[in-house]
Amino acid sequence: MEEQNLGRALSVAVADGDEAEAARLAGAALAAGIDPIVLVKDYLQPALEQVGDRFQEGELFLPELVLAGDAAKAALDVIKPRLLAAGGAGEIANKVVIGTIQGDLHDIGKNVVGALLTAHSFQVVDLGTDVTPKQYVEAAEREGAQIIAISSLLTTSLPYHEDVIRLLCETGRRANHFVIVGGGPVNPEWATQIKADGYGRDARDAVLLCQTLVSQHAKPPLAQPLCFGALK
Amino acid sequence: MSSPDIIEILERTRTGESCAVKDWDVRRIPKAVRSMLEKHNLRHCCDPTNPVNCDDSLADAFFRAGYELALELGMLCETTERVVRVSEEELASALKFAPSELFVGSGKDGTLLKTRTPSDPYPMPFGASLGITVSEEIWPALTEGIARQRDVDLLEGGSLATVYGRPVLPGTPFETLVGYVQGRAHREIRQRAGRPGMGGIGCISSVTEYGQLGGYGVPGGFYPTDLSLVLFPSELKISYQALHKVVHTLNMNGLIIAGSPAMIGGMPGPPEGAVLSCIACSLLQYPILHAHVGGGEIYDLRYLSNVNREGLWALSVTHQALSRNTHLLTHGIANEVSGPGTEALLLEILVGVATIAVSGAALSTGPRSAGGKLTDYLTPLECRFCGEVGHAASGLSRAQVNEIAKAILPRYEGQIKNPDKGRPVSETYDLKAMRPTPEWEAIYRKVKREAIDLGVPMDDQC
Numbered sequence: 001m002e003e004q005n006l007g008r009a010l011s012v013a014v015a016d017g018d019e020a021e022a023a024r025l026a027g028a029a030l031a032a033g034i035d036p037i038v039l040v041k042d043y044l045q046p047a048l049e050q051v052g053d054r055f056q057e058g059e060l061f062l063p064e065l066v067l068a069g070d071a072a073k074a075a076l077d078v079i080k081p082r083l084l085a086a087g088g089a090g091e092i093a094n095k096v097v098i099g100t101i102q103g104d105l106h107d108i109g110k111n112v113v114g115a116l117l118t119a120h121s122f123q124v125v126d127l128g129t130d131v132t133p134k135q136y137v138e139a140a141e142r143e144g145a146q147i148i149a150i151s152s153l154l155t156t157s158l159p160y161h162e163d164v165i166r167l168l169c170e171t172g173r174r175a176n177h178f179v180i181v182g183g184g185p186v187n188p189e190w191a192t193q194i195k196a197d198g199y200g201r202d203a204r205d206a207v208l209l210c211q212t213l214v215s216q217h218a219k220p221p222l223a224q225p226l227c228f229g230a231l232k
Numbered sequence: 233m234s235s236p237d238i239i240e241i242l243e244r245t246r247t248g249e250s251c252a253v254k255d256w257d258v259r260r261i262p263k264a265v266r267s268m269l270e271k272h273n274l275r276h277c278c279d280p281t282n283p284v285n286c287d288d289s290l291a292d293a294f295f296r297a298g299y300e301l302a303l304e305l306g307m308l309c310e311t312t313e314r315v316v317r318v319s320e321e322e323l324a325s326a327l328k329f330a331p332s333e334l335f336v337g338s339g340k341d342g343t344l345l346k347t348r349t350p351s352d353p354y355p356m357p358f359g360a361s362l363g364i365t366v367s368e369e370i371w372p373a374l375t376e377g378i379a380r381q382r383d384v385d386l387l388e389g390g391s392l393a394t395v396y397g398r399p400v401l402p403g404t405p406f407e408t409l410v411g412y413v414q415g416r417a418h419r420e421i422r423q424r425a426g427r428p429g430m431g432g433i434g435c436i437s438s439v440t441e442y443g444q445l446g447g448y449g450v451p452g453g454f455y456p457t458d459l460s461l462v463l464f465p466s467e468l469k470i471s472y473q474a475l476h477k478v479v480h481t482l483n484m485n486g487l488i489i490a491g492s493p494a495m496i497g498g499m500p501g502p503p504e505g506a507v508l509s510c511i512a513c514s515l516l517q518y519p520i521l522h523a524h525v526g527g528g529e530i531y532d533l534r535y536l537s538n539v540n541r542e543g544l545w546a547l548s549v550t551h552q553a554l555s556r557n558t559h560l561l562t563h564g565i566a567n568e569v570s571g572p573g574t575e576a577l578l579l580e581i582l583v584g585v586a587t588i589a590v591s592g593a594a595l596s597t598g599p600r601s602a603g604g605k606l607t608d609y610l611t612p613l614e615c616r617f618c619g620e621v622g623h624a625a626s627g628l629s630r631a632q633v634n635e636i637a638k639a640i641l642p643r644y645e646g647q648i649k650n651p652d653k654g655r656p657v658s659e660t661y662d663l664k665a666m667r668p669t670p671e672w673e674a675i676y677r678k679v680k681r682e683a684i685d686l687g688v689p690m691d692d693q694c
Contacts (some may be wrong), residue, residue, distance in 0.1 A: 061501040063262040089369070103402025103439060105310075105465055105614065108498055108533065154439050155365040155391060155607070156407075159399045184536065184605050185365065231653040232606070 008037070009040045010075060011047035015065025019074040026075035036079045037088040044079075045121050047200035048072050048092040048111065052119030055112075066111060069118035076123075082104050091145065094214045098149040099127030099141045100183075102160045110181055112203040120207050133163040147210055152183040161186075162194040178213045178220045182206055197222045201229030235326035235519050240483060241316060242475065243582035256308045256315075258497050261467050264305050265505040272297040278503040280541035283641065284500075284548045284587050284634035294504075298511025298553065301325075307516050310465060311472040318519045326519035332559040333522055336386060336487065336638040337431030338457050341422075343385040345525065347559040348592045349424040350552050350630055355623035359386030359597040360615035361457075362565070363436035365607045366390035366657075368397065372417060373663040374512045378610035379425035380666060383619025386459070387422060387657070388597060389414075389434040390535070390610055400437055405544035407438040411447025413455035432458035433489060433597070441476035449484025462521060464492045467499045467509050470520060477523050489563060490517040491527025494540055497532045503542040506530050506594040510550045514562060525561045525595060528554055536603060537567045539584040544637060547584075548591045548630070555592025563595045566590035567616075571602035571654025572611045572661075572670050576644040578679040581618050583637045584686065586625035590633045594620050602653045609654060613668045613676055619685065624690040636686045 006029040013021040024070035029039055047192060051068040054060040083089070096117055100110045107129045114124045125143050140148050150161050161181050168174040181191050182205075192201035196218055198213060200206035207230035212226055236244075251260065251353035269275045272293055306317030332347040343357045352689035360378050366389075375389040392400060395410040414437050422430045434445035434454040437668070447453040448460050460481040464474040469492075481488050496503050509532050517526040531538050531548045538547055547564060554562045555629060566584025581599055588596045598618045602609035626634060657663065660672045668676065685688055 041277065058497065062495075062498045062679065063501070063634040067257045106493060108466070112533070123653075154401045155393065156402050156437075156439055168386065171669075173463060179395070184603070185607075187606065231651070 002032055006032060006034060007039065007043035008074040011043045013053055014044060014047040014068055014071045014075065017064055017071050019071045022071040022080050022211065025075040025079040030079065030082055036083040036086050037080055040083060040088065044072055044075060048119040048121070052095040052116050055116070062112060065119070065167070067116040067123070069115045072118060074155065077152040087189045094121070094210070095125065095143055095145040096149050096210060097125045097127060097136060097143055097145045099131035099136060100129040100151045101157045102130055102132045102153055104154045105129045111162065113149065113182065113206045116207050118211060120211065122210060123229060133160060133167045136164050137167050137173065141173065145177060146214055147178045147180060149182045149206065150179065152186055155185040158185060158190065161196070165194055165196065167212035174221055175219060179205070180209055188225065189227040191227060198224050198226040200226070201231070205215045206231035235324050235329060238300045238316060238479060238522060239624045241520055244316040245309040245312050245314055245475070248309070248316050250313060251308055251311055251315050253308065253310050256465070256469070258542055259510065260305065261499040262501060264301060265500045265508050268297045268301050268508055269504055274504050276504070278542060278545050280545060282634055283541045283544035284590065284630050285552060286630045286634060287546060288556065291549055291556055294507050294511060294549055294552035295348060295557040298508050299473040299515060301508050302512035302515045305468055305512060307446045307520055308469045308528065309471065315517050316470065316520055317434045318516065322519050323515065327515065327558055327560065330518045330560050330563070331524055334487065334561055336457065336459055337427035340426040341429030343431050345561050345594050347561065348594050349555050350592045351590055351627060352592060353627035356410040356593060357385040357595050358383065358619040358622040359388050359433055360384045360599065360618060361390055361610055362598055362600050362604055363391040364601060364604045364610045365393045366610065366679045367608055368392055368394045368610065368664060370608065372421060374610065374612070375417070376425050376658060377661065377663060378615045379421050379427060379430060380663045381612055381616040381619060383616050383623060385619065386431045386433055387418065389418065393607055397655065402439040403442070405442070407440055408440035408446035411435045411443030411445065412450065412453050416452050416647055418454060430633040433461055434458055436461060438518055441473050441480065444477045444480050445545050448481060448614050449486050456484045458487070459489040459525065460486045464493045464521070466495055468513050468516070474521065478629045482522060487524045488522060488527040491529055491563060493529040493531045496530060496532040496546060502677070503546045507546050507549050510546070510547045512555055514554055514560070514678045518560065529565050529595065529638055531567055535569060537569045537648055539566055539568055539580040540645060540648050541641065544583065544587050551591035552590060563597065563602070564593040565596065567600045568597050568598070569648055569651040570644065571606070571609045571652060571656065572614060573675070575599060575660070575675050575679060576647060576652055576681035577614055577654060578643045578676060579640050581614060581642050582621055582679065582683050583640050584630070585618050585621040586636060587631045588591040589622050589625045590628050594617045599694040603651065606653060608656040608658065611657050611668065613661060614670060617676060617680070620690050621688065624688050628687065632687055634689070639686060
């Protein structure tokens with residue numbers, strides 16, 4: 001009973017975007033002896049998925065989505081050591097570093113993708129905007145991220161996408177990370193041209209793309225990018 | 233007390249209240265917008281079944297709430313993470329002394345922007361195109377094709393994909409170069425098109441301030457009688473990038489057109505919240521960015537468009553609120569998603585541009601063919617149609633345009649999420665003969681005939 005009460009309260013705190021309460025409840029749940037894997041699978045992830053669905057339906061908006069992601073991260077930070085000790089690394093194994101590429105300060109699309117990925121159980125490291133190729137690569141290495149997600153609204157910044165991949169190749173790290181691209185002027189042809197591993201037209205496509213990349217056995221780089229949501 | 237001068241604004245970007253960008257985005261904006269909607273009883277009033285608002289009292293209520301929001305929030309300088317606020321006296325003064333008329337360009341080719349009100353018979357001027365990326369090889373001919381359209385009043389043109397074959401990377405000297413190259417080309421193109429005094433808008437090919445510094449108001453570049461484009465981040469944020477452009481334009485004794493979209497579904501939340509944010513942002517552009525023409529743009533985050541029902545409603549309320557309660561020269565954009573060669577693009581233009589024109593905007597620019605996502609997906613023909621609709625729909629009643637929107641929307645709204653990208657200019661327009669392909673022209677004539685039948689007084693013979 002206590003497990004259910006604490007778990008539900010944690011779900012509510014995450015859905016409400018209450019960072020402090022989510023962290024407190026996560027600690028209380030662990031102290032009450034609740035299995036950290038159960039906590040993540042039965043309460044944290046469903047709460048986030050529900051927020052993500054309501055955003056897609058237009059019932060919630062971007063601030064709620066971002067704050068729910070922050071609350072989940074706060075809870076996960078508390079749960080993580082116990083989760084790893086309990087053999088639950090698989091629940092939080094998928095990590096994405098995301099950012100808007102150099103020269104581009106638009107962050108809304110990147111924020112939506114980051115928040116929806118969080119809502120689908122990815123650990124998201126947000127590098128912000130105007131991110132240089134070197135910063136992507138260093139962050140991906142430091143964080144052990146499977147995926148580098150590059151967002152752009154400006155056509156003029158597209159050449160920097162290629163520079164990320166070039167830098168990975170030059171430093172012998174291309175096999176460590178999938179590179180995916182998205183944003184207004186990005187399309188499947190561009191992803192193919194620069195030898196990226198994937199393209200998603202909108203945030204939902206980006207989630208599908210990341211889920212597909214981490215669930216398959218292939219390693220980067222892919223011979224052809226996986227593309228979701230290409231225009232007619 | 234008078235409106236703050238630019239020195240004072242710059243000072244406030246250093247000394248204003250400290251606020252992190254994230255806190256501004258996900259806490260301050262949503263909270264202030266929610267509470268203002270509540271206070272003015274404006275929640276859940278969006279009516280998608282009537283996409284063009286016809287209720288003056290609703291527009292006025294939004295104006296009052298947006299005005300209060302502007303004073304409460306101010307704008308965040310994201311470079312310094314400081315809030316730039318203005319007092320009520322400063323805001324009132326800036327609005328009072330903002331121009332109600334502005335001549336862009338020169339001589340007989342120039343365009344007079346004038347304060348308009350809803351259903352104002354003064355034809356709303358139109359500038360084309362938006363910054364859709366265009367290959368360097370075809371950019372001159374395509375831009376000339378746009379300049380030759382007599383219903384296009386101001387020339388912006390597409391964004392150059394490259395300059396001297398090299399990508400125009402943001403923040404690099406290539407931007408300084410492209411500012412000058414584009415400004416010089418604009419002069420030559422307007423001359424070739426027989427409209428040397430036509431007003432221009434620049435510099436769209438450069439994201440950062442370098443393009444403006446390199447090309448606006450300098451000898452051989454964009455004229456100081458052209459509009460200098462100062463885009464800034466949403467919601468209610470400015471940056472040193474934008475302020476560099478402002479200072480440079482003022483130094484050149486030039487004309488500022490500012491703009492930043494409010495996002496439905498973004499930080500201000502529902503359509504009603506985006507309207508409030510957009511009104512506040514439009515008002516603050518005058519004291520803070522010293523705008524001559526202020527942007528009132530709204531996009532729906534789900535589609536990056538505004539030709540859907542909620543987007544049109546938000547556009548209509550915003551421009552009616554501003555044009556009924558101020559003499560500001562406001563600017564609106566219809567953000568289409570379908571591409572050249574498709575009927576859907578022209579239908580989206582018809583509904584979107586007519587909504588802006590009839591709601592009292594002083595200027596509109598467009599089109600955003602194929603959502604602006606694809607290189608070379610732009611032709612002079614849809615630019616012309618934008619101008620024709622903008623001019624012809626201006627004097628219609630809002631109720632008429634609402635009925636047009638209701639009749640046309642079902643034809644394309646199902647495809648907004650997955651629009652037809654159409655075909656590039658090479659397949660839809662002969663840039664040597666300067667005419668559309670017969671197929672594209674036939675689609676244009678069909679939609680134009682429909683518009684006329686629906687009551688838009690366009691000349692069918694042209």
